[in-house]
Amino acid sequence: MSSKDRILGRIRRASANAPDAEIPRDYLQVHGTRTPAERVDLLAAHLAEYRALVHRTDGDGLPALLTRLLAERGARTVLVPPGLPPHWLAAAGPVLVPDRADSTPHELDLVDSVVTGCALAVAETGTIVLDAGPDQGRRRITLIPDHHICVIRVPDQVVDSVPQALPLLDPSRPLTWISGPSATSDIELDRVEGVHGPRTLEVVLVGRE
Amino acid sequence: MTGTYLGMPAFPEAAREAVRDEVLRANLRHATHTIRDKRARSVAELADWDRLRAAGKAVKDHTLRHLDRYLLQLEEAVTAAGGTVHWAADADEANRIVTDLVRATGEREVVKVKSMATQEIGLNEALEAAGIAAYETDLAELIVQLGHDRPSHILVPAIHRNRAEIRDIFRTEMGSWGRPAPEPLGDDPRELAEAARLHLREKFLRARVAVSGANFMVAETGTMVVLESEGNGRMCLTLPETLISVVGIEKVVPTFRDLEIFLQTLPRSSTAERMNPYTTMWTGLGPSRGADGDGPAAFHLVLLDNGRTDTLADETGRQALRCIRCSACLNVCPVYERAGGHAYGSVYPGPIGAILSPQLRGTGTEIDASLPYASTLCGACYEVCPVAIDIPEVLVHLRERVAQGGPVTRGGVRVTLRPADGRTAERATMRAARLLLDHPGALRAGERLLARARRLAPRRLPGAGRAWTDSRELPTVPAESFRDWWARERGDTQ
Numbered sequence: 143m144s145s146k147d148r149i150l151g152r153i154r155r156a157s158a159n160a161p162d163a164e165i166p167r168d169y170l171q172v173h174g175t176r177t178p179a180e181r182v183d184l185l186a187a188h189l190a191e192y193r194a195l196v197h198r199t200d201g202d203g204l205p206a207l208l209t210r211l212l213a214e215r216g217a218r219t220v221l222v223p224p225g226l227p228p229h230w231l232a233a234a235g236p237v238l239v240p241d242r243a244d245s246t247p248h249e250l251d252l253v254d255s256v257v258t259g260c261a262l263a264v265a266e267t268g269t270i271v272l273d274a275g276p277d278q279g280r281r282r283i284t285l286i287p288d289h290h291i292c293v294i295r296v297p298d299q300v301v302d303s304v305p306q307a308l309p310l311l312d313p314s315r316p317l318t319w320i321s322g323p324s325a326t327s328d329i330e331l332d333r334v335e336g337v338h339g340p341r342t343l344e345v346v347l348v349g350r351e
Numbered sequence: 352m353t354g355t356y357l358g359m360p361a362f363p364e365a366a367r368e369a370v371r372d373e374v375l376r377a378n379l380r381h382a383t384h385t386i387r388d389k390r391a392r393s394v395a396e397l398a399d400w401d402r403l404r405a406a407g408k409a410v411k412d413h414t415l416r417h418l419d420r421y422l423l424q425l426e427e428a429v430t431a432a433g434g435t436v437h438w439a440a441d442a443d444e445a446n447r448i449v450t451d452l453v454r455a456t457g458e459r460e461v462v463k464v465k466s467m468a469t470q471e472i473g474l475n476e477a478l479e480a481a482g483i484a485a486y487e488t489d490l491a492e493l494i495v496q497l498g499h500d501r502p503s504h505i506l507v508p509a510i511h512r513n514r515a516e517i518r519d520i521f522r523t524e525m526g527s528w529g530r531p532a533p534e535p536l537g538d539d540p541r542e543l544a545e546a547a548r549l550h551l552r553e554k555f556l557r558a559r560v561a562v563s564g565a566n567f568m569v570a571e572t573g574t575m576v577v578l579e580s581e582g583n584g585r586m587c588l589t590l591p592e593t594l595i596s597v598v599g600i601e602k603v604v605p606t607f608r609d610l611e612i613f614l615q616t617l618p619r620s621s622t623a624e625r626m627n628p629y630t631t632m633w634t635g636l637g638p639s640r641g642a643d644g645d646g647p648a649a650f651h652l653v654l655l656d657n658g659r660t661d662t663l664a665d666e667t668g669r670q671a672l673r674c675i676r677c678s679a680c681l682n683v684c685p686v687y688e689r690a691g692g693h694a695y696g697s698v699y700p701g702p703i704g705a706i707l708s709p710q711l712r713g714t715g716t717e718i719d720a721s722l723p724y725a726s727t728l729c730g731a732c733y734e735v736c737p738v739a740i741d742i743p744e745v746l747v748h749l750r751e752r753v754a755q756g757g758p759v760t761r762g763g764v765r766v767t768l769r770p771a772d773g774r775t776a777e778r779a780t781m782r783a784a785r786l787l788l789d790h791p792g793a794l795r796a797g798e799r800l801l802a803r804a805r806r807l808a809p810r811r812l813p814g815a816g817r818a819w820t821d822s823r824e825l826p827t828v829p830a831e832s833f834r835d836w837w838a839r840e841r842g843d844t845q
């Protein structure tokens with residue numbers, strides 16, 4: 143008998159008399175009511191609480207803001223996902239490095255910064271979700287460089303809660319949920335940002351023009 | 352279960368050692384109180400916490416009732432997405448599967464993201480025996496591994512170490528594993544984290560095989576979910592060419608939607624955050640099938656039983672399988688706070704370990720038979736559990752099993768356990784007590800004798816009673832019995 147059959151047989155004998163349970167779905171879909179502007183404010187506050195650096199601008203101001211943020215970090219090279227709107231980095235000074243399928247982790251490790259969009263953001267938890275869409279690129283480009291700038295279109299890409307976020311996501315795509323920069327509390331529970339992911343996460347909330 | 356814990360003294364001896372260690376107690380006290388206070392604030396933010404808790408419990412109970420169906424559905428979905436599913440009945444089989452998979456890649460080292468399941472089966476030791484080096488990449492696990500130590504907490508495994516101890520471990524041990532610690536190295540957490548970053552980055556960038564566990568597996572879609580904070584998880588789950596995930600069969604949930612419950616309750620219960628910094632979800636090889644370098648080109652899922660189906664067969668004890676490994680029960684437990692994680696002799700410490708280990712491993716060893724007694728039954732663990740496991744109920748149930756024996760399932764076979772050795776004295780005492788209480792004359796005579804001889808009363812009981820007085824003071828014997836006092840003072844009213 144294969145282990146699969148053995149395990150399934152044991153499960154069937156063991157669970158035959160187990161109680162079944164209806165799953166109550168009476169928990170809240172949203173915690174509180176907010177206007178779109180309040181939702182964006184809550185997202186910004188929660189992101190900042192987890193030590194992400196939050197900036198706001200509109201479409202016209204975005205290229206100049208990105209240029210300034212990259213310059214402040216001293217970025218000489220910046221990774222660019224294939225579908226990033228070209229005008230976002232039209233004013234940028236650093237050398238643009240396209241995300242290529244054959245670039246190795248060591249090559250990516252030499253790049254200073256990465257700029258991406260996102261799939262959506264969750265206000266109640268201060269979370270950005272990436273789904274490897276064209277303006278976000280592969281998972282590794284937001285992981286290896288030390289500085290990640292993520293652009294969120296507000297209020298359109300912002301939902302209130304986790305229950306609202308999941309139905310909008312496609313589980314067949316690789317999903318990365320990011321809530322503040324990499325952090326550890328393993329040493330005497332002192333929170334330290336930036337262990338293995340980007341040490342600096344900057345979020346740009348871009349309003350409608 | 353794992354060689355790491357062989358020869359562990361039973362809980363009372365191990366706890367007595369730990370309680371004497373003042374540094375350990377101070378580290379633990381600081382940590383558990385900090386996390387528990389933060390957790391309470393974080394949970395209070397959600398007005399529907401009780402409903403989320405009830406829903407989480409129900410999802411897990413429903414899944415356990417139909418576990419066969421959901422595992423088959425999961426296997427189908429993972430396979431359809433380009434993954435390969437393996438079934439492992441016990442630790443040896445799981446270790447053999449993983450070792451063979453690593454060997455087939457031709458690699459001699461793997462990077463690991465923290466996983467309770469692989470600790471449970473002693474995978475690192477099995478790989479080492481096969482000439483394969485397994486590098487833990489979670490900061491705390493790295494501290495534990497470099498310190499030739501054992502984890503003492505589910506969430507923060509190196510909670511028993513302070514910064515000075517960690518600096519010393521990094522200084523002396525990092526060089527033998529790879530990049531040495533920078534010189535000079537201070538004991539500031541920032542400096543220590545930076546040293547770990549540099550040491551591990553070298554490994555991440557060259558690793559071709561990774562081993563992980565998972566917090567959840569979605570039957571409907573075949574999606575695997577890993578929650579973490581440091582990014583070492585993302586590194587392991589994204590960069591290597593081959594990813595092997597070893598996951599307990601109880602980690603499956605029916606639908607993608609069910610994650611909306613646990614993604615709210617798990618982070619708040621464990622790290623007291625609204626959400627942990629990183630959550631990675633992947634389904635097989637993804638739409639690109641790993642072809643564009645976005646994620647591994649080969650994905651293996653090893654479904655682990657190792658005592659879980661035996662636990663499922665126990666009507667009272669099976670609720671332990673609802674556990675989502677948040678560790679909230681550790682941080683509120685007065686016994687854990689004083690004894691520390693090592694005393695539990697298992698990768699699962701604290702209240703949940705006290706009910707999970709004796710079920711996964713059976714109560715055959717002294718340490719496992721002692722674990723159901725490692726509790727005051729105060730109930731705080733049940734109060735904080737986000738999936739409402741009634742830990743005190745299971746503890747009492749397991750005490751009964753240890754003391755009286757009875758039917759259990761081991762390796763899928765129904766057997767009858769004999770009462771544990773060493774409990775015979777206890778049972779004899781209870782029989783003697785019943786005899787005495789059933790015969791008031793004998794009791795009265797005994798009490799008078801005791802009162803008269805009270806100056807001669809020893810501080811410790813002889814014979815079978817010694818175990819009791821080893822850790823307790825004998826009460827002082829009053830000058831006269833209550834019965835005599837009553838007769839003297841109130842006798843006239845009778």
